[in-house]
Amino acid sequence: MDNNFICGRNCVKEAIKSQRNISCIFIDKRVKDKKCSISPILSMAKESGIPIKPVDAKALYNKSQTVNHQGIVALVERYKYCSVEDILEVAKEKSEPPFIVLADGIEDPHNLGAIIRTAECAGVHGVIIPKHNCVGITSAVEKTAVGALEHIKVAKVTNLVRTIGDLKKVGLWVYCADMDGQTYWSFDYTGPVALVVGSEGMGVSHLVKGSCDFVATLPMKGHISSLNASVAAGILMYEICKTRTLKNKPIT
Numbered sequence: 001m002d003n004n005f006i007c008g009r010n011c012v013k014e015a016i017k018s019q020r021n022i023s024c025i026f027i028d029k030r031v032k033d034k035k036c037s038i039s040p041i042l043s044m045a046k047e048s049g050i051p052i053k054p055v056d057a058k059a060l061y062n063k064s065q066t067v068n069h070q071g072i073v074a075l076v077e078r079y080k081y082c083s084v085e086d087i088l089e090v091a092k093e094k095s096e097p098p099f100i101v102l103a104d105g106i107e108d109p110h111n112l113g114a115i116i117r118t119a120e121c122a123g124v125h126g127v128i129i130p131k132h133n134c135v136g137i138t139s140a141v142e143k144t145a146v147g148a149l150e151h152i153k154v155a156k157v158t159n160l161v162r163t164i165g166d167l168k169k170v171g172l173w174v175y176c177a178d179m180d181g182q183t184y185w186s187f188d189y190t191g192p193v194a195l196v197v198g199s200e201g202m203g204v205s206h207l208v209k210g211s212c213d214f215v216a217t218l219p220m221k222g223h224i225s226s227l228n229a230s231v232a233a234g235i236l237m238y239e240i241c242k243t244r245t246l247k248n249k250p251i252t
Contacts, residue, residue, distance in 0.1 A: 004075075004076055004077070004078040004079065004139060004142075005063045005064055005073055005074070005075055005076070005139055006073070006074050006076055006139055006142045006143065007060075007063075007064035007068075007069035007070070007072065007073045007074070007139065007143055008068070008069065008070050008072070008143050008146065009037060009038060009041060009070045009071075009072055010146045010147045011074075011142055011143055011145075011146060011147050012025065012041055012072050012073075012074045013040075013041045013044065013147065014146075014147030014148075014150040014151070015074060015076055015147070015150055016041065016044045016045055016048055016050065017044070017150070018150035018151070019048075020076055020077065020150060021076065021077035022045075022048075022050050022074050022075065022076050022077075023051070023075040023076070023077075024050070024051045024052070024053055024074070024075045025041075025042070025045050025050055025051070025052050025053070025072065025073070025074045025075075026052075026053050026054075026055050026059065026060060026063060026072070026073045026074070026075070027042070027052060027053070027054055027055070027071060027072050027073075028054070028055070028056075028057060028060055028071035028072070029054035029055060029056060030057070030071075031054075031071055038070075038071055038072055041072065060073055063075075064139065065139065065140075068143075079137040079142070079149060079154070081137070081154055081155055081156045082126070082153040082154065082155050083155055084126075084128060084155050084157065084163060084166065084167070086126070086153055086155070087100055087125050087126030087128070087153050087155055088125075088170065090125045090126060090153060091125040091192075094125070096123075096125070097190070097191050097192040097193070097244075098125055098167075098172055098192045098193070098194070099123060099124050099125050099192075099193050099240060099244070100124065100125060100126055100127070100128060100167065100172065100193070100194045100195070101115065101119050101124050101126075101127045101128070101194075101195050101196075101197065101233065101237065102127075102128045102129075102160060102163070102164070102194060102195070102196045102197070103115060103127065103128070103129045103130075103134060103197055104130065104134070104160055104196055104197065104198045104199070104204050104205055104208050105130075105133050105134055105198055105199040105202055105204075105205060106129070106134050106135060106197070106198075106199050106229060107133070107134065107135050107199060108135065108199075108200075108229070109135045109138050109140035109141045109144065110140065110141075110144045110230075111199075111200070111228070111229045111230045112129070112134075112135050112141050112144075112230075113140065113141040113142065113143065113144025113145040113146075114144055114145075114230035114234075115127070115197065115229070115230050115233045115234075116141070116145045116148050116149060116152060116154065117144065117145045117146055117148040118230065118233065118234040118237055118238075119148070119152060119233075119237060120145075120148035120151050120152040121148070122234075122237040122238055122240070122241040123241055123244075124152065124237060125152075125153070126152060126153040126154065126155060127152065127153070127154045127155070128154070128155045128156075128157055128160070128163060129154065129155070129156055129157075130156070130157060130158070130159070130160045131156050131157065131158055136156065137149065137154060160196075160208050161207050161208055161211045164194065164196070164208065164211045164212065165211065167194050168213070170192075171191075171192050172192040172193060172194045173191060173192065173193055173194070173213050173214070174193075174194045174195075174196065174211070174212045174213050174214070175187065175189075175193065175194070175195050175196065175212060175213065175214045175215075175216050175236075176196045176204050176208070176209050176212035176214065176215045176216065177195065177196065177197045177198065177204065177215075177216055177217075177218070177232055177233065177236055178198070178203055178204050178209060178215045178216075178217065179203070179217055179225075179226070180215060180217065181214065181215025181216055181217040182214070182215065182216065182217060183216075183217055183218075183219055184216040184217060184218055184235070184236055184239055185239060187214060187216060188243065189239065189240040189243040189244060190243055190244055190247045193240055195216075195233070195236055195237065195240065196208060196209075196212055197229060197232065197233040197236070198229070199229055200226065200228060200229045216236060218232055218235060218236070
C-alpha cells in the first residue's frame, strides 16, 4: 500500500468515518485523560479494528512534519484521485447541474486545502487540479482541508485547457476568476458551472483564461489590489451556491 500520514483530530475522524484504509493511528503518549477530545476518535478506531500506538512528541512530529498535529497522526492509504467523469457522475446521481472548481497554478498547500474545504461546504461536486505547476494532495493539504477530502472528489489532469474544452462540450459554462472581467454578481450561475481560480502571484494563466466563457471579478474597494486565492475562491463559490439555492427554493 502506498502510504501517507494525515494529522489532526478532524482529519483522522473523517478518515475513520469514510472507512478509508488506515494502517495505524499514533497518539501522544502523554494523553491519559479519557474525557479528552481525542477519546471519541480512539473509540471509533477501536470499533473499526484500527491499531492505536502511543508514541512520544518527537515521533509524532517526524510523522506529521508539523507541531500542530493535535496529538494524533494516522497512517493511511495515499489519496486516490478520480476522473473528471467521476465528478460529473456525482452531479448526475444528485440530479443537480454540475458545479466544478478548477485550480490553476495553486502551489501553496494551505490555499488548496482551504479551497477544497470550502468547495465541499458549498456543494461543489468535485475539484480538478493539473499535474504540473500545482500542489497535489499532500499531508498539508489534507490537514488544511480538515476532513473535506473524505467527502469530495479531486481529479488530476494533464492539460487544464483541454479539460475545460471537454467540460464545455458537455454543457458547462466556464467562469474564470480574474481582475479584468464583469463583477461577479452580474452572472447567472444556475446552470452547469465550472469555476477556475488561479494563484495569488500569477492568477489564472493566459491560455486557461482564454479558454473560459466569462471572467468574474471581485471589486477591490480598499488599497490592496487582490485577495488571498482561497478567500476569493470562497466568495465566488458561495455566490454560485446562493444563486443555485435561490432558484430551487424561492424566497417567500
